[in-house]
Amino acid sequence: MKAAEGGSIRGPWDVVVVGAGPAGLLAAGRAAMLGARVLLLEKMGQPARKLRITGKGRANLTNMKPLEAHLQEIYPEPRFLRQAFGAFFHHDLVALLQTQGVATKVERDDRVFPASDQAWDVADALIAWAKGQGVELVQHARVEGLVIADGIFSGLRVVRKAAGPSQTIEARCGILATGGQSYPGTGSTGDGFRFAEATGHRVETPRPSLVRIETNPVLASAQGLVLKNVRLTLWIDGKKQASEFGEAEFTAKGLAGATVLRLSRRIVEARLAGRKVAVSLDLKPALDPAKLEARLLRDMEAHRDGRCQNLLRSLLPPQLIPGFCEQLGLGVADPIARIQGPMRKKLLGLLKEMRFEVSGHGGWEEAIITAGGVSVRDLDPRTMASRKIENLYFAGEVIDLDANTGGYNLQIAFSTGWLAGESAARKATEPSPS
Ligand SMILES: Cc1cc2nc3c(=O)[nH]c(=O)nc-3n(C[C@H](O)[C@H](O)[C@H](O)COP(=O)(O)OP(=O)(O)OC[C@H]3O[C@@H](n4cnc5c(N)ncnc54)[C@H](O)[C@@H]3O)c2cc1C
Incomplete structure (x- = not known):
């Protein structure tokens, strides 16, 4: 079953997983753990490139908040994730990493990081874990389309860097874990959206999110x-x-x-x-308008003979003062006496509501996450299986699910990956009806 360098990838395969990010690694590893023969295809030269840069290189892996609080951070359909989180949640991830020698720590707001502060340790541990389960990982292998006959997945076409033309690989089940569309340099270029659309799935318009x-x-x-x-x-x-x-x-x-x-x-x-x-x-935000006015009047009294900038320095960081004065139509060197009547009201208004x-x-190159993707209406939340194509599954950011910062996006990838791998392995290894 070995994939010779640049040569053909020999089967037979029970499950083929596309994309070796966090979702694909968990999907492949879990499927292999259950006895399936698993091929994991990654188009880049190095797997899990995005995972390696998460959390400013520290990987905010997950969040220890309980289920209900966790779900509140997720859009647009958090309920879709109940079964996936039921199958594999934050404590399972922490335990899995522990078995690979990666200790974790919990920081402010229940965010979890590797104790080493190195996202690379997490990526390498998950790759080692998946391979340890028997997954065959092939890099420089770009999937360019799915093979579907009569609404049933039967394989895919892959181009290998050294091999030139595309090769068809047969497998009983396929899992698309191709990620979203942001940070395209990591390999996530929206291929999964195109495969999904071409095979009759609804794809909610992908949009950059968690962005400046x-x-x-x-x-x-x-x-x-x-x-x-x-x-x-x-x-x-x-x-x-x-x-x-x-x-x-x-x-x-x-x-x-x-x-x-x-x-x-x-x-x-x-x-x-x-x-x-x-x-x-x-x-x-800590002062209501009445308290803020009282504070302003006190400060004005203290700087009675001074300039506007003397007063504003007691209220704002110095870098903000020029822009603030410009919006007020006030000179920094104007006497404080100018801040009377309507001008005082305007100043108070600006402190509470600077518009x-x-x-x-920001665009795709800098968005942390892709909102939109394969509609959850076309997927079964109990298995991550497609409702449109038999034997096809989805996992991770390719699905129309996204979350706030805090470790929630990676947990979505890990949990949906685990459940998709488990479901595909069960389906692929069940005896075929004779
Ligand atoms: C800068 C940055 C920081 C982040 N920090 C955090 C954080 O701290 N915490 C958090 O929870 N989330 C964070 N995220 C979000 C998180 O990284 C993603 O949600 C997560 O990586 C999604 O996992 P995935 O496996 O679905 O997709 P990806 O990680 O995008 O992996 C998809 C893989 O599929 C491969 N692929 C794509 N198309 C093909 C194809 N046609 N053939 C073969 N392979 C293919 C890609 O090369 C890639 O390796 C961050 C994102 C960014 C960009």
Whole structure:
């Protein structure tokens, strides 16, 4: 059953898995664990390239929050994942990594990381684990289409770097774990969406998510400034939609940081629908307007003979002051006496609600995740099997499921991979009706 370098990949195979990311590795390993003959095809020279750069190279693997809290972080159909999480959840992942010598640790907000802080350790451990179960992993093997006859999967066409023309590989079951479309340099270029669409599945329009935004105005003087405890509110067509508390970062073209990423799914969706999108920053979320006014009056009294900048320095980081004054129509060197009546109201308003129109967002090269993908309506949540093509399964980011930052996206990949592998192995190894 060996795949000679650059030569033909000899079968027979029970299960063929496309894509050796976190979903594909778990799918292949679990299927082999159950006795299936498993081939895992990866088009890149190195498996799990995206996993190696997750969590800024530290891999935020999962999150220890209990099931219900976990599901609340997932869109658009968290209920779809109940069976997958039931089959393989965070504690199973931690235990599996432990068997491969990778210890884990839990950090702020229940986020789990490898104790070594090295995403590479996790990728290498999962590859070793899958191979240890008997999986045949072939790199530089790009799948270019599926072989379907009478609505039943029977194999796929693969091109190997050294071999030139495509070769057909037969297998009883197939699992597509090709990932999404973001960070294409890692190998995730949306191939699975095309295979799914070509075989009659509904694919919800893929969109970049967990991504920075571009704004008008841009506060050039504040570029690089990270504010830790602010509230960012999302406005669509002038109506308040949601808000997030935490970090916001000023960038060359707009805003980034945790609060922006968490709202980005809805921002991108609304922009694509042609709606008017804005965000506002509450720079003093701990103070209600009355308390903030009292604080302002105190500070004004303390700087009675000073300039506006003296007062603003007591309220804001210095990098924000020029942009802030510009929006107020105030000179930094103006006397504090200018901040009276309507100007004081305007200043208070700006501290609580600094508005930015959203004029754009980051693209595929920089989005952490792909929203959209193969519709869960076309998949069976108990098995990850396609409802359109028999013996075909899906796992990971190729499915129309995505989540907030915090380790949830990787757990989706691990859990759906495990369940798809288990289901495909059972199907492929059941005795055929005679
Ligand atoms: C910068 C960054 C940081 C992230 N950090 C985190 C984090 O800390 N925590 C978290 O939970 N999530 C994080 N994510 C998201 C997470 O990495 C993904 O959700 C996860 O990798 C999805 O796993 P997957 O196996 O479905 O797809 P992928 O990891 O994308 O793997 C798909 C694989 O399929 C292969 N493939 C594609 N098409 C073909 C084909 N035609 N033939 C053969 N092979 C093919 C690709 O080469 C790739 O190896 C991060 C993402 C990015 C980009």
